[in-house]
Amino acid sequence: MNAPDLSLSRLMGTPQSLEKLVIACVLAESQRVGAQPLIRGLGAISFNLLCTTCLPDMALDNGVAERPLFDEFEELFELLIEHAEPMDQMSIWLAAAIATAAQRDNHLWQDMGLPSRRELSAILNLRFPRLAAANNADMKWKKFFYRQLCQRAGVPICKSPQCGDCSDQSLCFGPET
Ligand code: SF4
Numbered sequence: 001m002n003a004p005d006l007s008l009s010r011l012m013g014t015p016q017s018l019e020k021l022v023i024a025c026v027l028a029e030s031q032r033v034g035a036q037p038l039i040r041g042l043g044a045i046s047f048n049l050l051c052t053t054c055l056p057d058m059a060l061d062n063g064v065a066e067r068p069l070f071d072e073f074e075e076l077f078e079l080l081i082e083h084a085e086p087m088d089q090m091s092i093w094l095a096a097a098i099a100t101a102a103q104r105d106n107h108l109w110q111d112m113g114l115p116s117r118r119e120l121s122a123i124l125n126l127r128f129p130r131l132a133a134a135n136n137a138d139m140k141w142k143k144f145f146y147r148q149l150c151q152r153a154g155v156p157i158c159k160s161p162q163c164g165d166c167s168d169q170s171l172c173f174g175p176e177t
Contacts (some may be wrong), residue, residue: 001039001063003161006144009064014111017128018122018123018126019054019090019094019123019126020053020054020055022094022112022114022119022123023050023054023055023093023094023097024054024055024121025112025113025114025115026038026039026097026098026100026101026112026113027039027054027060027097028054028113029101029111029112029113030100030101030113030130032113033104034053035063035100036063036064036065036066037062037063037064037065037095037100038060038062038063038100038102039062039078039097039100040065040069040073040096040099041073041074041096041099041100042062042092042093044062044098046089047060047062047095049089050093053090054093057137060101064073065079065123069103071098071147072099072102072103072146073099073100073102073103073152074099074151075094075149075152076145077096077099077103079131079145079148079149080094080095080098080099080128081095081129081151082126082128083128083129084128085127085129085130086130091127094123094127095154097112098112101113102142105141107138107141107142107176107177108120108142108145108176109141109176110139117141117177119143121141124141131148136150137163137173138173139172139173139177140171140172140173140174141176143171143172147172
């Protein structure tokens with residue numbers, strides 16, 4: 001059976017909410033890079049409901065991980081969920097999708113298969129507004145999330161107490177292109 005067409009051009013041609021577009025983009029990118037599962041942290045019932053809600057005309061299998069993954073998925077998922085407003089099923093799906101994509105190596109908007117950083121900032125402000133507002137210096141999103149996690153864990157990762165004095169500024173700030 002051929003894989004469902006989750007190309008961005010097809011998805012962008014269908015009017016849908018920003019939330020659904022983001023979910024669809026993450027599914028498409030996960031499929032493109034061969035990730036299993038496509039979105040982590042969701043049971044079969046929740047994933048099927050996600051598909052029915054966001055991509056009703058496509059049959060998708062989330063897949064299963066071949067081996068245990070030891071990374072920061074759970075911590076980032078929890079951070080997002082704690083800041084979800086409203087805290088509903090869509091926010092759970094988005095938190096899982098963002099935390100899944102964040103384990104990859106590129107800018108977060110790229111790992112999510114989004115057209116640009118703009119859509120990422122928009123969904124974070126829409127669904128996780130307090131967390132988005134805390135990024136008041138416009139740090140790169142993935143750097144910002146991991147700095148939050150390290151601060152919560154009491155693990156210092158920064159080379160300097162002040163960003164202004166830090167030699168890693170270019171890694172944490174600046175355009176994500
Ligand atoms: S610029 Fe330096 S101090 Fe600021 S968040 Fe990045 S690593 Fe930490």
